[in-house]
Amino acid sequence: MSLVSLPGLSQMIEEISQRHNLPKSSVQEALKEALIKGYERFRRSQSLDRQQFYDEYFDNFEVELDTDDEGFRILSTKKIVEEVENIDHHISLEEVQEVAPEAELGDEVVLDVTPNQKDFGRMAAIQTKQVLLQKLRDQQRKLIQEEFNELEGTVLNARVLRFERQDIIVAxxxxxxxxxxxxxxxxxxxxxxxxxxxxxxxxxxxxKVREGSHRGPQLLVSRGAAGLVVDMFSVEVPEIEEDIVRIVAVSREANPPSRYVGPRTKIAVDTLERDVDPVGACIGARGSRIQAVVNELRGEKIDVIRWSPDPATYIANALSPARVDEVVLLNAEERHALVLVPEDQLSLAIGKEGQNVRLAARLTGWKIDIKDIVLYKAEAEKQQLEAETNEEIDYEDEESPLEEMTLTPENHDLDEDNETENQE
Known part of the structure; x- marks a missing residue:
């Protein structure tokens, strides 16, 4: 069998494998695909006027690498037919039976169609090199997808490499x-x-791991995702890792709409163990555990609250650090609640530019209205008084006495006649 020599083939595969951090098998697959493209270029250059090749024309060709003899061969799979219409895809039964008498029509045979060393050509070699680089990039992308697909939603260590406009490229x-x-x-x-x-x-x-061919990095990472806070608490709090304490919900505003408001997170935790305080477990002794998370997030404010199956209690906890006097569930189906707080707690419950109540609403899933309890009760009493007054007016209208008859001269004479008749 003929062979196109590639001096130093084994060493080349080894160097490419180390340089691109790819297994040797991936490098060999990329090299085979590149050599096939080089062979296609060679064939097209030999048949410019004689034949037009369609896209799948060379699908029955493959490359065999020989690392021992440092070279490669081109093999073609052909079908045995009675009448040959395409010499690249077909071969006659008579020709095959000369070397394989047991062959029959419809069988397939693999033949060596390797061109001569000097016929392969400089242009084909250049094409091979270009395709090889592209295939190596494709192999790298494939490995990244396979490796990092399973890591979506997990936390990784990153290092800043460079800046591209407002985006940052990290390693x-x-x-x-x-x-x-x-x-x-x-x-x-x-x-x-x-x-x-x-x-x-x-x-x-x-x-996210972006699939397909993309220019630039395939991995999309985040510093503002709520999952980052969850993962860091899982690392810092052993009770969460051991499923003693569970994180029920997280609400995070890493990029507030105003630059005057800093990032803030609310996290709801719970436990089935009576002797365990889930909030205390997350905060740690003297705040050591939560402080480690805060430091990693560069001072972001974090509120850890106790989850409750009772919506009113849960909403009151979610508005921490504000003190809540009463929670009225206005509409359970539409999840609409009214929260009453003292006057000195109103601004704290709402938060700067509404951030505290906004995060509490996201955490609980309820629409929350906050009012001053004194003003609310005064307004309620006023409305009740007005309602009672309206009811009294309506009652008087309904129970008014019958209209009195107005005496006219005719009526007066009639009454006198009736009285005279009665005397007689």
Whole structure:
């Protein structure tokens, strides 16, 4: 069998494998695909005027690498037919039976169609090199997808590499020994309190692995996702890792609509153990556990509250640190509640630019209205008094006496006549 020589083939595969951090098998597959494209280029250059090749014409061709003899062969799978219409896809029965008498019509045979070394050509070699680089990139993307697809929603360590407009390109490392891979941290996923500088390190949440061919990084990471807070609490609080304490809900506003309001998170926790305080477990001794999370998030304010199956209690807890006097569930089906607070707690319950009540509403899933309890009761009493007054007026209208008869001269004479008749 003929062979196109590739001196140093084994060493080349080894170097490419190390440089691109790919297994040798992936490098060999990429090289085979590249050599097939080079062979296609060679064939097309040999048949410019004689034959037009359609897209799937070379699907029955494959490359066989020979690392021992340092070269490659081109093999073609052909079908045995009575009358040959295409020499690249068919072969006659008579021709095959010369070497394989047992062959029959419809069988397939694999033949060596390797061109001569010098016929392969310089252009085909250039085509092979270009395709190889592209295939190696494709192999890298494929491995990234396979490796990081399972890591979506988990926290990774990141290091700032460079800046592209308002986005940041960071290097992340998986838990499987994969060297650093580029990822993109978009502007909308950044924290306003972060100080992004070259080589700065921090934790990010792997939000999505983009599939297909994309220019630039495939990994989309976030500093503003609520899952980042959940994961960091899971690391800092052993009770969460051991399922003693569970995180029921999280509401986070990492990028507030106003620059005068800082990032803030509310997290609801619960436990089935009577002797365990879930809020205290998350805060830690002297706030050590929650402070570790706050430090990683560059001072973000975090409220840990106790979850409750009772909506009124849960809503009151969610408005922490404000003190709530009463929660009125106006409409359970539409999940609409009214919260009454003292006057000195009103601004605290609402929060700066409404952030506290906004996060509480997201955390509980209820629409929350907040009112001053004194003003609310005064208004309620006023409305009740007006309602009672209206009811009295309506009652008087309904029970009014019968209209009195108005005496006229005719009526007066009639009455006198009746009286005279009675005397007679």
């Amino acid at each position: 992340v490392q998986s838990a499987f020994g994969q060297p650093e891979v580029d990822a993109i941290l978009p502007k909308r996923e950044q924290l306003p309190n972060d100080n992004y500088r070259a080589n700065a390190s921090f934790k990010v949440l792997l939000k």
